[in-house]
Every structure is written in C-alpha cells, then in structure tokens.
Amino acid sequence: MKQVFRALLSPMCLAIVLMITSVSFVKPALANSIRNFNLSAELWARPRSGAVIPQMEPLKLAISYWETGTDALIILSYPGEDSGEIWAAELKDWLISLGVPSQNILLSPGFQVEDEIRILVGSRQELLK
Secondary structure (H helix, E strand, O other): OOHHHHHHHHHHHHHHHHHHHHHOOOOOOOOOOEEEHHHHHHHOOOOOOOOOHOOHHHHHHHHHHHHHOOOEEEEEEOOOOOHHHHHHHHHHHHHHHOOOOOOHEEEEEOOOOOEEEEEEEEHHHHHHH
C-alpha cells in the first residue's frame, strides 16, 4: 500500500510543482483590443439625421464595440485636408450626440485614403502607445 501511495504521490507532487512554477513565471499575453471601422465618403454623403446616423453600419459597430470597453477610446483618423477635418469634426459631434463623451474621442489627421475616415476603437492604453 505504501508503494502505491508513493507512486501516486510522487508524480502528483511533481505535476503540482510544475504547474505552480509555470503559472508564476509566464506573463499573460495581452490581446489587441483595437478594432478598425471605415466610414466611406459615399455613405457619409447620404442625408444625415438623428434616425439615419445610428443606423450607419460602421458607426453602429464602432459605438457598440466602444460600449464594451471600460476605458475605451475612439480615434477618428481622417484625410489631412480641410474637408477631412470638417468631416471628422462633424462625425465627432454626431458621436457625442449618440452618447460618446467628447474626452473619449480624438481626431487624428493624415489618413492616406481621401474618401474614408478610419474609426479606431480600443483601450486608451493600446491606442495611445
């Protein structure tokens, strides 16, 4: 009986020790929380209203994803010219009217696609690296 107990105890102890040491030395991998949604100029050119804006698929998905984060941020990356800046500012105003606090929205010029705004949503820590 002693031999059976020792035979079971020895591998079990070894397994427990290995499990404890591996857990303490392995750093958890952080998953990338950033999601990208693109809003085309063609979609934005449609008549806008309080009923239409929340139904625009990229905005609906971006806001829905933003709501799941605890410290989530939205970055609007827009074409750098004046029309891009005006478009991004208007989009920011709409997002605020839909419940996103202004401090959770940043504007970023220099997006290379002139007929799109890239909406980046993710944790503040990841987006501001």
